[in-house]
Amino acid sequence: MKKLLQGCKNLDRKSQREMVNHLSPFLYAVCRRYSDSHEDTKDLLQESLILIFNNIEKCQSDEEAPFKSWCRRIAVNTALSKKRKKHIPTGTMENSKLTEAVHPNIYSRLNVEDILQLLQYLPENQRLAFNLAIVDGYSHREIAELLNVKESSSRTFLTRARQSLQQMIYQQEID
Amino acid sequence: MENKNLEKNIKNAFDNYRPALDNDEIWENIEPHLKKKKKRRFFIVWFLAAGIGLGLLFFYDNKQAPVLPDNTVADIGEGNIKPSAADEKEEGLPVEKEKNEAAVSSLNDNINIAPQNMPSRQTGVFKNNKKPRPQKNKAGLDNINTVKTGTVAGAGIAEKEWPPNILDIQKNKNTKEDGAADMPTGINAGKENLAAGEELPGIQEVPPVVDKKPVDEGLKEDGTTEKRNNKKENAVKKKKKIKPVRRKKWRSYFQFGAAPILPVRVMKNNFGNVESVYVKERKKTEKQLEAYGINFGFRLEHKNGLVLVSGIEWQQLNERFDQNITTVRNETRVGLLTVTENAAGEVIASTSGPKDVEIITTSITKATNHYRFVNMPVGIGRKWKNTKGAFLLYGGLDINLHYSFRGTLLNENLQITEYVRRKYRTDYEDVFKKKTGVGLWLSGELNRSFSDRLQWALAPKIQLPLKSLNNSDYSVSQRYIKLSLDLGIRYLLNPKKKKKKK
Numbered sequence: 001m002k003k004l005l006q007g008c009k010n011l012d013r014k015s016q017r018e019m020v021n022h023l024s025p026f027l028y029a030v031c032r033r034y035s036d037s038h039e040d041t042k043d044l045l046q047e048s049l050i051l052i053f054n055n056i057e058k059c060q061s062d063e064e065a066p067f068k069s070w071c072r073r074i075a076v077n078t079a080l081s082k083k084r085k086k087h088i089p090t091g092t093m094e095n096s097k098l099t100e101a102v103h104p105n106i107y108s109r110l111n112v113e114d115i116l117q118l119l120q121y122l123p124e125n126q127r128l129a130f131n132l133a134i135v136d137g138y139s140h141r142e143i144a145e146l147l148n149v150k151e152s153s154s155r156t157f158l159t160r161a162r163q164s165l166q167q168m169i170y171q172q173e174i175d
Numbered sequence: 176m177e178n179k180n181l182e183k184n185i186k187n188a189f190d191n192y193r194p195a196l197d198n199d200e201i202w203e204n205i206e207p208h209l210k211k212k213k214k215r216r217f218f219i220v221w222f223l224a225a226g227i228g229l230g231l232l233f234f235y236d237n238k239q240a241p242v243l244p245d246n247t248v249a250d251i252g253e254g255n256i257k258p259s260a261a262d263e264k265e266e267g268l269p270v271e272k273e274k275n276e277a278a279v280s281s282l283n284d285n286i287n288i289a290p291q292n293m294p295s296r297q298t299g300v301f302k303n304n305k306k307p308r309p310q311k312n313k314a315g316l317d318n319i320n321t322v323k324t325g326t327v328a329g330a331g332i333a334e335k336e337w338p339p340n341i342l343d344i345q346k347n348k349n350t351k352e353d354g355a356a357d358m359p360t361g362i363n364a365g366k367e368n369l370a371a372g373e374e375l376p377g378i379q380e381v382p383p384v385v386d387k388k389p390v391d392e393g394l395k396e397d398g399t400t401e402k403r404n405n406k407k408e409n410a411v412k413k414k415k416k417i418k419p420v421r422r423k424k425w426r427s428y429f430q431f432g433a434a435p436i437l438p439v440r441v442m443k444n445n446f447g448n449v450e451s452v453y454v455k456e457r458k459k460t461e462k463q464l465e466a467y468g469i470n471f472g473f474r475l476e477h478k479n480g481l482v483l484v485s486g487i488e489w490q491q492l493n494e495r496f497d498q499n500i501t502t503v504r505n506e507t508r509v510g511l512l513t514v515t516e517n518a519a520g521e522v523i524a525s526t527s528g529p530k531d532v533e534i535i536t537t538s539i540t541k542a543t544n545h546y547r548f549v550n551m552p553v554g555i556g557r558k559w560k561n562t563k564g565a566f567l568l569y570g571g572l573d574i575n576l577h578y579s580f581r582g583t584l585l586n587e588n589l590q591i592t593e594y595v596r597r598k599y600r601t602d603y604e605d606v607f608k609k610k611t612g613v614g615l616w617l618s619g620e621l622n623r624s625f626s627d628r629l630q631w632a633l634a635p636k637i638q639l640p641l642k643s644l645n646n647s648d649y650s651v652s653q654r655y656i657k658l659s660l661d662l663g664i665r666y667l668l669n670p671k672k673k674k675k676k677k
Contacts, residue, residue, distance in 0.1 A: 011212045020202050025193040033189065046201060050208045112192045115185050134182045135189050165181065 002062045009057050016053055023049065026068065027075050032116065033131045034079035044082065048075040076136060080128070080146055118168050122161055125149070129157035130165070221568075221617070228615055228639060425669075428474040430486065432634070432663025436466035438492050439656040443643075454651055464543070466492040468659060472552070482556040482569050487576075492546040492655060496583060497539070504534045544582030546655070550575050550638075552616055564623035564630070573614040573638055611654075612642035622665060630665040 004022070007015025024045065031044040051074050059070045119127050128147060132138040133154075138146070143154040442458060444451045472486015507529050515524040556569020616639070622632035636659045643652035 011210055013206075016209065017202055020205070021198050024196050024198055024201055028194055028196055029189055029192045032192075032194075042201070046204050049201070049205050053205070053209050112188045115188055135186050162181070169181075 001064045001067075005056070005059075005062050005067060008053060019053075020049060023052070023068075023071060027071060029112075030072050030075045030136070031079060033119070033135060034076065034083070034128070036120065044075070044079055047082075048078045051078060072136065076132070077146075083124070083128075118165055121168060122164055125153075126157045126161035126164065129154055130161035133158050225617065424478050426476045426478075427668045428476070428630075429471070429666045429668055430474055430632070430663055431471045431666075432469070432632070432661040434468050434470070434634075434636070434659040434661035436468055436490060436492070436657050436659040438463055438466045439658065440494075440653060441656065442651060442653040444651065457651065460496050460498040461544075462495050462497055464493040464495050466490065466657070468661075470552075470661065470663075474665070476558055480558045480560075482558050482567055484552065484554040484556065484569055484571070486552060488548075488550045488552055488573075490548045490550070490657070492548075492657075494544045494546070494582075496542040496544070498541075500538050500540060502536045502538075504536070506532050506534055508532050542583035544580065547577075547579045547581075548575060548611065549577035550614075554616065554618075556618075564621065567620040567622070567634075568618075569620070570615065570617035573616045573640075575611040575613070575640075578611045578644075611640055611644055614638055614640040614642075618661075628667040628670055630667075632661070632663045632665055634661040634663065635659070636661055 004015050004019055008019050027048055028041060028045050031048065032038075032041045035041045035044050048071070052071055055074075059067055061067060061070075119130070122130065125147065129143055132143045132146065133140070140151050140154045140158075143149075144151040147154065149157075440463060442454060444454050468488055468490035470486055470488040472484060472488075475483040510527060510530050511525055512528050512530060513526045514522055517523050551574045552571065553574065554569045554571025556567055556571075558565050558567045616636060618634050618636035620632050620634035622630045624630045636657075638657040638659070640654045640656070643654045
């Protein structure tokens with residue numbers, strides 16, 4: 001990995017090609033959560049890869065884990081800036097009272113596509129807050145900065161996202 | 176608890192999610208947008224060009240040097256350094272000297288030139304078999320040369336055609352005047368360029384079109400729309416729309432600078448590849464001192480990076496002679512020849528009479544020379560901008576408009592002689608009168624702005640003359656390759672006009 005990273009820093013095409021093979025699945029998974037379709041995800045992935053390779057000398061660490069974390073941040077930032085450019089209105093969803101209990105086995109049966117489908121139903125802010133906080137491990141302060149909202153709002157978004165998801169899973173189970 | 180399970184499962188699902196992707200397609204899409212390795216081809220090209228230029232320079236120089244004649248300069252030079260009494264006797268010079276003195280005295284009656292000054296002028300080592308002269312002056316001129324060389328240099332120079340005929344000089348002068356008449360075309364060409372560049376900004380000064388009326392002008396207060404059938408208004412608007420708002424393509428600068436110069440002299444024997452004693456002696460005795468230059472000019476910069484430069488440059492090169500002259504003279508003097516002493520050491524008897532004595536005199540002579548050049552550099556180049564300033568690389572032709580020499584030179588007897596302009600009409604005079612021709616120059620420049628209009632600039636420069644400073648009868652071919660570091664000011668003549676606030 002160190003050699004590969006050094007090759008990329010030296011703008012070596014072979015190293016960059018190998019790095020694409022190595023990073024693409026991981027970054028696709030990140031990008032997929034912040035986009036609506038496969039095509040959008042591919043565009044986002046390509047933009048992120050271009051940014052990563054053109055700024056790779058700024059990544060100070062040669063280890064894999066910090067490098068991947070850096071790449072993830074770039075992908076997330078690219079996705080968010082793209083959304084800001086599009087000016088997608090943040091939807092509002094009435095918070096229904098969820099009192100029904102969901103059987104734990106249902107969670108283990110969920111695959112990525114199902115989760116993504118469920119996430120698509122969430123309003124934009126809630127989805128972003130859920131992805132950032134739960135999957136990518138951002139703190140509420142960071143989320144507030146990224147989404148340009150208050151920290152308390154970020155907490156609210158996450159709570160509502162959780163409730164909505166539970167409700168949706170329950171509903172699917174009944175159907 | 177349930178929530179935590181849900182979140183944990185979702186996170187795991189995404190972490191383990193590795194879809195099959197077409198990496199080739201992704202790579203093809205991103206590769207054109209990736210940074211490329213910086214290629215140093217540009218510098219290689221310039222180095223190659225400089226190499227080829229230098230190669231041509233030396234090729235041209237070698238081609239110009241004629242075949243070494245029978246009376247080589249080296250032979251003459253060696254004779255000059257150590258003339259011995261024995262040699263003089265063998266060559267029968269004293270006899271010739273007497274004849275020559277008689278000839279000179281007769282010549283002085285006819286020509287109003289001092290015989291002492293004439294032969295002692297600068298290089299004076301000229302080639303054989305050049306320029307047939309009229310019979311009228313031949314004897315007198317040859318005799319002058321013989322008088323001069325015969326006293327020191329030996330008989331080998333006596334057959335040389337120096338100084339040449341006055342008619343030939345007149346011809347040379349005429350041809351040079353013709354050549355000088357050609358020069359203004361070059362100057363005009365440069366001015367045309369400037370004039371063309373200066374017109375351009377004027378064309379671009381079209382004021383920006385501003386629609387004074389608001390967009391929703393046709394909307395009445397009660398909500399109904401009003402038909403805009405005012406034809407005049409529409410026509411005016413159309414006219415306004417047709418006019419394009421042009422950005423300034425050319426920026427023109429006035430530039431001024433001063434530079435210390437490091438001159439590198441290339442001096443060669445003009446009559447062959449063998450380095451003569453004269454050339455060696457000049458190299459030994461002459462030292463390059465300080466050199467400096469002042470320049471001003473105009474520069475046009477296109478927005479795509481093209482740069483055109485022209486101007487006037489004045490340069491002065493100073494050099495110093497530092498010659499140690501040792502002369503050996505044999506004299507006969509009267510003195511003690513033998514002394515007889517007794518056992519006690521007292522002088523009993525002595526004989527006196529004439530005795531040959533060798534007198535050695537050593538002297539140091541110092542003199543300074545000034546070479547002055549007025550050049551018109553005309554060039555083309557490219558500009559690269561960055562956030563703080565810009566880097567420019569440009570080069571072109573260096574047209575010499577004026578050249579002058581003042582000072583002292585070494586004559587063929589290896590003696591330092593004062594050079595006085597316009598005193599003698601010889602070919603040698605022409606060497607120091609004619610222009611140095613066209614040269615090449617290459618310069619880099621680093622500049623930074625310190626106000627809206629002003630920039631300071633640091634520009635290293637190299638100037639390569641294509642032509643040597645000599646003529647066919649002159650024994651030495653010399654040229655000066657000048658390396659300089661110009662520190663200058665650039666003043667923007669056509670800045671962007673600021674929009675007036677209404």
